[in-house]
Amino acid sequence: MSNTAEEIEIRFRDNLISSQLIETESSGLLAVSGGVDSVVMAYLFAQVRDNFRLTLAIAHFNHSLRGEESDTDEDFVKDLAKALGMPFFSEKWTSSERGNWEERAREARYSFLNKTRQQLGYDWIATAHHADDQAETLLMRLVEGSGYRGLRGILERNGKVVRPLLKFSKAEFTHYAGENEISFREDSSNQDTRFRRNRIRENILPQIKKLNPHFSQTAQRTASNMVEIAEWVEEHLHDLYGRAVSVSDKGFIQIDGKELKKVSSFLQKELVREVVNENDLPWRGHVWNNLNHFLEKATVGDIMVLPGDCKILKDRDRFLVMWETNLEDLNAFQLDIATPVSLKVRGHNFTMDLTKEPTFSSDGATEFIDFDQLDHGSLHLRLWQAGDRMVPLGMSGHKKVSDILVDAKVDRFSKMSQYVLTSGHEIVWLCGLRLNNKFKVTSSTSSVARLNWSHAERPEAH
């Protein structure tokens, strides 16, 4: 890299323009550790500050990893901020746990940056990731097992975080610092091969660079290719999501089986992944294989367990998706009837109020009951339980709730999360489905309560 410092500045400025990563007249938080990469980034941004009419600040996350040395780093960056005329923000992190340190430190660092950006109203955060980081990341992702999403590597833009240095190498920063007599702090943790990334940096990358000295640029190209594919898949997925995903009348996410059949098995699986979890973690290979098989071959009633405590049920013309935690969260709610009740139960809204004008609905979402029949001290909303019985409206004998659900052709998932409104030991309402005959409104009813059970809003594609 024989580029002069001036050439690096020009390339930085041109890239800021062509990549459209940041807008002119915007405000940004520069994440500066004190190492050569982030220090040079601060100088490069200072160079273009007036030109782009930027408002800049420096944020430093003190990992407290190396005791006093870490505090000296912080002082160094604070002085740098002062020298460049930028406000300085920092946070000190202490963590006694040693396991998975890297990942937790990373989360804490981004949490600090995001919080600071939001609180102070800055538009974006810039980090100093460069081409060599990209090469390491791509290798790490390949080693860990990543599909095309993981192989996008470090993204040039990820939400409010931008990486304007991905096309530059560390060697260029060192050169820039040398030519401009810029001082920086050595990050001693970089030489510590206890960490996965550093193992790749110290032991594997040098070997690879013997085969391809330009591997950093090569990696950035591969990452770009994956970004392009991922964006393209995203487009198609977004369309498909709009056509195929909705909320069932029981409040579950449902995927239209016919719409699913119209697309390739690749997109089918991607859609399920999108519905089930929205992060980039790669699913295990066998999950993909099983999911493939399930989407193709499942018959009505088959259930597949997916990552993230998720289950998927093959129903007639659809797949129903539900989370284990849907059920775990469902504690019984004790109701206070003195005031109108409005409760959010996962996936549903429940309301109860007094009314003077009972009407009749046919969909079961709204029911009217004789308020005086209730045992007001013990009103509960809970999941139905094995053994629950009630006298359905218009009948005289008790019937098992499980039988009522079977007769109503309620699918297995909905059945598992069917709510009941109870009063004392009696079931008042099999919510949204059937009223207990005992609580019906009659000619002698003096006080009418209106009950409503409706499912929550449709999930949004993102």
Next chain:
Amino acid sequence: MSNTAEEIEIRFRDNLISSQLIETESSGLLAVSGGVDSVVMAYLFAQVRDNFRLTLAIAHFNHSLRGEESDTDEDFVKDLAKALGMPFFSEKWTSSERGNWEERAREARYSFLNKTRQQLGYDWIATAHHADDQAETLLMRLVEGSGYRGLRGILERNGKVVRPLLKFSKAEFTHYAGENEISFREDSSNQDTRFRRNRIRENILPQIKKLNPHFSQTAQRTASNMVEIAEWVEEHLHDLYGRAVSVSDKGFIQIDGKELKKVSSFLQKELVREVVNENDLPWRGHVWNNLNHFLEKATVGDIMVLPGDCKILKDRDRFLVMWETNLEDLNAFQLDIATPVSLKVRGHNFTMDLTKEPTFSSDGATEFIDFDQLDHGSLHLRLWQAGDRMVPLGMSGHKKVSDILVDAKVDRFSKMSQYVLTSGHEIVWLCGLRLNNKFKVTSSTSSVARLNWSHAERPEAH
């Protein structure tokens, strides 16, 4: 890998069934080097031969790399074939060049296998690539710089070649050979780190396996993910090709600009790649970037030079694609008028014959001339040249060919490859476009020749 030999056999058989790589009652050529992988493959196929009713033979390619040792390998494989009751075919290769040995050896080996398969009428070829090979290949592709196509790694099926062992590890083969007391030859070239692949095997893979001991399976999963994406892109590309690609009236490949605008820039570039070259070699990164820019911003008349001696011209509503070699190949043809002439000129068909019934066509593809006006000894078909002049039909004065082409609004590419039929020093026909007035059919014409100039068939999407 604690699988017993029997478990390996069962898994091999089950995988043959579920992958549908080969059909029952088919015939196959097993590529056997003599190393443990391919020898075990031969034994595994021998195990299922009756069950699948297969006709099997063994093919051995003698690289002659290690002199006598190579010939001993060949004898060993010949004996193995005999022991397994399979016909044996071999070829000995000698190459004095040392540069890029691996690549040339690979080409020669596959050329031998394909030729042998075709000549003997076998249905497929099986090679013994396994999960560890896949891991090396994926790393190599990443190191060299590959997009999603390259990262598909070794394909389970590629034309007539199948790799039924990709889900097995080398350790399993060694185990299988040990348990069954199967002997094999050590491939000493494997230890030779002069070769790129072996460098990855010896220096890089062991480091990676320290981070992820299951990297071979991980790599196979990544490869599968890329195969899925590639197939999906292929589907879309095939549709787009059908809608957007055709042959222009001048015989060039043309891409409909409006159809191109309808799809993402990713697919636009993929389509151009498909039209320009059909192999999996990754294009350099800057070519992609430039192509992106060109497809978006080019104005009428702009030309971009692509790999493979290809040029692409932005015309009004289309892009025209042409190869440099289109022009280099175009030597002048000397015509023999004694018999009817039918010539294939790149992209076009030219015919000339005598006729009794001249008709008239309006498209310029067919013309009729006064046969007796020709200087029969010096008939040529050639590209027009700067300085060419002629008297266009219905006119009396000479006009420059270049001006005629401009007036006819012929695009730049078509202009470059415009043919003329000459007789002596005169242009008889600006092929497909304009006749020389001198050669027109008149009332005194006694012998009429019919000329035809039509473009070749439309290219096929594949």
